[in-house]
Amino acid sequence: MKILILGTGGTIASAKTERGYKASLSVDEILKIAGIKKRDGVKLESRDILNLDSTLLQPEDWKTIGKAVFEAFGEYDGVVITHGTDTLAYTSSALSFMIRNPPVPVVLTGSMLPITEPESDAPRNLRTALTFAEKGFPGIYVAFMDKIMLGTRVSKVHSTGLNAFQSVNYPDIAYVKEGKLLVRHRPPLPTGEPEFDPDIDPNVAHLRLTPGLSPEVFLAVANNVHGIILEGYGAGGIPYRGRDLLSAVENVSGKKPVVMTTQALYGGVDLTRYEVGRRALEAGVIPAGDMTKEATLVKLMWALGHTRDVAEIREIMGKNLAGEVREV
Structure with a gap:
């Protein structure tokens, strides 16, 4: 099994500077600090496509991320995207509309505390995302605080708390506890061939x-x-x-x-x-x-x-x- 981890920046990739935290770390650096080296029977590969505070992300960036995800389908069994929390729910929704019938799990995650901080939630969220990418089912999802949520139903509900995301008007998909995946709600799975349809009008x-x-x-x-x-x-x-x-x-x-x-x-x-x-x-x-x-x-x-x-x-x-x- 092969999992691709795509980096886009955000708090999870941030280090402290004189002007505050700034996205600067690569996915490989994030994984190293998190202590995630390898997983049994799973090959992890990484690629950095952006490295921005998600406040700076624009609709055109959704196309860049979506294209990278779509191109991974032929080679990888799952995709994890590290992303800033401020606009994560917009990106997860955008990918859900742009990528029809994804054949593998696509999981966005991030953290409320930078990976460089001792009490960071980044390792926990990364492991949750990776577990679902390995053991879950096709679709676009968000992983945060042991929860797996449908990508189009997520909202950020807290600006500082670790449990920052909730699934709105829709049940949580699954939970990850001690490396085990506990499915609570199985949405209709994608049918048909994968399609990338990125045409949007941001006006x-x-x-x-x-x-x-x-x-x-x-x-x-x-x-x-x-x-x-x-x-x-x-x-x-x-x-x-x-x-x-x-x-x-x-x-x-x-x-x-x-x-x-x-x-x-x-x-x-x-x-x-x-x-x-x-x-x-x-x-x-x-x-x-x-x-x-x-x-x-x-x-x-x-x-x-x-x-x-x-x-x-x-x-x-x-x-x-x-x-x-x-x-x-």
């Missing part, structure tokens, strides 16, 4: 709905992007009293997709529940369902990379492509 804005958000601000943003995500309250809805944001949305939604997600971590959007939500539906808003904010953003970019037709984008956003949304 998307994400606006958080707040009391007093003006229609003028919304329209100014809408005029300069190809799609908008509105992060609403609770189950979803758009205000029309005082400041008539609803009319502004209606003026845009026929020409450009306006997708509504929620500021609540769990539960998702249900625009049929309240009157304000039904008005939003009538105004042409596309509900994100129970997708994470990260998956919603990346999926809209991916959809726009394939079509500008709002009706087609509505259909794509409502369809379950990689476990990201519960179809109704």
Whole structure:
């Protein structure tokens, strides 16, 4: 068995400098510090494709990472990607849409403390990722704090704590305890031939709905992007009293997709529940369902990379492509 470890930087690859921690270590250096030399019957190979704080990663970098993963399928039985935590959930979602039918486990991981720190969580997370890459099943996943989570369902929920990631509106896939893999939920496995479909349009804005958000601000943003995500309250809805944001949305939604997600971590959007939500539906808003904010953003970019037709984008956003949304 052969496992490929791809390095992209992040906290896990960071060392202290005069200006704070900076990604600088190679995958080989990370493995050496973590004490991971070899695994029984498993050959580990490494390759560094980026070495950046994940704050600096751009949508174009998802294509670079995705291409490296896709090219590994013919030679390796699993792929592990070391990645910074700040944008890890965006990358895991992006890979899930760009790489269809992965034939092997692809596992992203990172750490909240640099590998150079004595109490770093990096060795623990690396071993979890490697165990699933060896013993798990095909798909795109995230490994953190002994948990394996579906790549499109992960969100970072803590800025400093070690248990920084949770699977949102979806069960954890598995746990790793003392080197043993305990499967808790087996998602539908990929079928068909692997396909790399990296076309995306990153010209998307994400606006958080707040009391007093003006229609003028919304329209100014809408005029300069190809799609908008509105992060609403609770189950979803758009205000029309005082400041008539609803009319502004209606003026845009026929020409450009306006997708509504929620500021609540769990539960998702249900625009049929309240009157304000039904008005939003009538105004042409596309509900994100129970997708994470990260998956919603990346999926809209991916959809726009394939079509500008709002009706087609509505259909794509409502369809379950990689476990990201519960179809109704």
